[in-house]
Amino acid sequence: MTPRKIDAQGGFTAAVMSVCQPDHGVTTVFITLPNTKIELIEPLGEGSPIAKFLERNPDGGMHHVCYEVEDIRAARNALKAAGARVLGDGEPRNGAHGKPVLFLHPKDFSGTLVEIEQR
Amino acid sequence: MTPRKIDAQGGFTAAVMSVCQPDHGVTTVFITLPNTKIELIEPLGEGSPIAKFLERNPDGGMHHVCYEVEDIRAARNALKAAGARVLGDGEPRNGAHGKPVLFLHPKDFSGTLVEIEQR
Numbered sequence: 001m002t003p004r005k006i007d008a009q010g011g012f013t014a015a016v017m018s019v020c021q022p023d024h025g026v027t028t029v030f031i032t033l034p035n036t037k038i039e040l041i042e043p044l045g046e047g048s049p050i051a052k053f054l055e056r057n058p059d060g061g062m063h064h065v066c067y068e069v070e071d072i073r074a075a076r077n078a079l080k081a082a083g084a085r086v087l088g089d090g091e092p093r094n095g096a097h098g099k100p101v102l103f104l105h106p107k108d109f110s111g112t113l114v115e116i117e118q119r
Numbered sequence: 120m121t122p123r124k125i126d127a128q129g130g131f132t133a134a135v136m137s138v139c140q141p142d143h144g145v146t147t148v149f150i151t152l153p154n155t156k157i158e159l160i161e162p163l164g165e166g167s168p169i170a171k172f173l174e175r176n177p178d179g180g181m182h183h184v185c186y187e188v189e190d191i192r193a194a195r196n197a198l199k200a201a202g203a204r205v206l207g208d209g210e211p212r213n214g215a216h217g218k219p220v221l222f223l224h225p226k227d228f229s230g231t232l233v234e235i236e237q238r
């Protein structure tokens with residue numbers, strides 16, 4: 001962990017810590033803005049789920065967007081009914097915040113990997 | 120323009136209109152969520168600035184992120200002082216909302232094209 005302070009134009013101040021998440025194969029830094037969070041992710045260990053992304057995008061890039069939802073199973077069912085494919089076995093797993101998450105197929109969202117997270 | 124209503128799980132309702140922006144070479148749809156906006160963009164006309172992105176990413180994908188700032192020139196100067204490259208001549212132009220915007224070089228932001236917009 002490397003706590004640091006960032007002072008950016010616009011007046012926000014965020015405490016920034018890098019956190020190893022071996023269960024998820026990533027090291028994360030969350031930058032908390034007034035109305036959203038930016039997640040920086042770096043591969044951790046063998047077989048990181050983001051290793052392939054970096055092979056395809058050696059300069060890095062935007063990996064996914066995450067929407068908070070009130071009820072992840074209700075959201076999943078509504079999205080499936082609308083034709084979206086849910087990745088994995090369709091059952092929520094605990095994500096980087098320890099809250100249930102699901103990922104949706106990028107092909108169903110104009111090439112964008114979408115995560116939903118229980119609020 | 121195609122006004123439509125979207126009712127999504129979670130209770131938000133957004134008025135969705137597609138707007139032709141020939142000055143910017145794109146057609147846009149803005150989806151307004153409680154604390155952010157999602158911008159869908161489609162090339163419009165010859166030489167659209169997003170044509171190359173779609174050539175490289177035929178399935179589409181995330182094109183850029185935009186941060187609102189209180190003072191775009193102060194933000195630009197702070198970012199330049201921190202080593203970020205500003206695209207174009209460095210002077211703000213009016214963007215899709217009719218407000219001054221600037222774009223920053225993706226190589227300076229881990230492969231992410233970043234826009235800043237005057238609030």
